[in-house]
Amino acid sequence: MDLSTVPASSRHQEGGCSRVGVAAGRWRVVVAGAAALLVCGFLLTGGAVPASAQTDQTEAAIDVSAAPRTLLFGDQLRVRAEVVVDPELADPDSVELDTEFRPFEVEEIRRAAEHGSDLSAVRFTITLRCLSTSCLPPEDSERREFEFPPLRVRVVAEGEERTFEAPVPRVQVQTRLRPSEVSAEDGWSYDDRTLAPFSHAIAPGSATALLWIGAGGLVLLGGALTAYAITGRGPRAALAATRRTPLERALALARRAASQDPEVRRRALERLARELSRAGHPDLAERSGALAWSPPEPPGIEMGALLADVEYAEAGR
Incomplete structure (x- = not known):
């Protein structure tokens, strides 16, 4: 076909149809790629639903806090988790926690539930403490930072167990010693591998002799008291009475x-x-x-x- 014989309006219309077809094909590719990314993300998370996503479905809302955020070595750390659920969508009594706070050790977990007219709140208070060397700051620093895994909450919703995750705030552990105290360690530390020579306030032989003398005196005193208890008189009078x-x-x-x-x-x-x-x-x-x-x-x-x-x-x- 000779394009010179085709009206200009017809040529513009054919060109417009070609551009529309190309744009529609590009959008289909973008939508397919986004859907593939969502499916891959769901599979990689193991089916766990983030807390923010779950909040959109109004089944559960999770709030996690930690106090104190900066603590000294050996102090207690309290992690509080509040799970708010809609009783019409999830069972408040089924709310459970999966905790992982190593190297901290769990000393106590308290669970309290509060039921309202529309929503129910389940609060967990977890008391932690770390006394191992894993919590000590490194030698070149005065503090060590800990980042815990997300807190996993299990809830039975619509007859199925659902798992939600919520991040736990980071905490820092500081040393109890100031740099000046560490530099002066030789002044207060001691070497338990070298024992001091033993000494006695009284020589063992003298102490043994004194103990034997004391034992003999106690025997004589016991005999005199026994004689007095029997006869009602002193030792000499008791001896004379027997003659x-x-x-x-x-x-x-x-x-x-x-x-x-x-x-x-x-x-x-x-x-x-x-x-x-x-x-x-x-x-x-x-x-x-x-x-x-x-x-x-x-x-x-x-x-x-x-x-x-x-x-x-x-x-x-």
């Missing part, structure tokens, strides 16, 4: 002989007569001698009366 006079021994012998044969009673009464004479009881001595050789044998009644009179006489002295 009987010849008259007391003769009197005791006569008591035992009172129940034996006549010959034994005669000898016991004769000995009692001698001791009574020596002790200054002539009348009782004469009675005891006469009773010892009375025929046919010493009467038991008279012997008992004699012994009673001797005891009475001794008690009155």
